[in-house]
Amino acid sequence: MPASPASRARQRAWAARRGHAAQGRLLDELRHAAHRGQLQLAYQPIHAMRGAAPSNFEALLRWSHPLLGDVAPERFIALAEHSGLILELGDWVFHAAAAECARLRAASGRAVRVGVNVSPLQLASRSTVQLWLLHLQDIGLPPDALTVEITERVMLHHPEAVARQLQLLAEAGVRIALDDFGTGYSNLAMLGQLPVHALKLDRSITQGLVGSERHRTIARSIIGMAHGLRMQVVAEGVEQTAQAAITHEMGCDFAQGYWYGRPLSAAQAEQWLRAA
């Protein structure tokens, strides 16, 4: 017998409650993940197109739960952002990435640089950036060893506070990269207002390059604009030889993607530096 509209509504409400309960349980688990040793950073190599020895990575957060297995960042980062837990998680990420960057520098003798993804809420808080800069001083890591990766979403709330924090970071020498560029609103006015050192060309653009002249035209325009503004360009999501060749020929300064290397453990990142 088909369900009546009333029972369908009841089922929808039940599913929504169940969804909320499941999210709530996941959030509880996430709150304890750091001190239970379930969090790790993976380091994906960023390839320099003009022949420099490899020394750049992006730090990507991994949560490995004993029962749930590996939980995808898409699932838990949004949850952490909505609940505010991202402030704690983001601090954990910053400290772990800075420590690993210092360790990789000491082990390889190279000027290793690490990119750290930062959520909007972290930049709305006034003390975060100052504490980070003090921490870099404490561990003796030059600020330009770190790149803070932000997306345009940072400007949706408290844009003035966020712009001040980014200015503070940039004045101290930390590099700023605009992640996933070419999706969202690609707010060009933002590029004139914020201290951005690099644009990361979104994977959807990189992956459209081989088959589509329109994508190539868009990419060429973005790269030209970025270089005109003295910003470097990183092509994200390079998976194929042809994509690597086109992004190189178009003048991207860096490229990142499975074709160059998957995210690595800290120990593998050290080996990667040794082997190159």
Ligand code: C2E
């Ligand atoms: P993102 O910052 O744009 O990071 C790049 C994502 O693309 C990573 O996914 C990486 O594993 C994936 N990727 C790299 N190369 C390729 C490729 O060739 N093909 C494909 N299909 N994918 C590729 P991941 O690690 O799942 O992270 C997803 C997103 O989660 C990140 O996107 C970032 O926005 C967010 N995230 C990860 N770690 C953190 C963190 O520590 N803090 C914050 N706030 N966000 C994070």
Ligand code: MG
């Ligand atoms: Mg990123």
Ligand code: MG
């Ligand atoms: Mg990205």
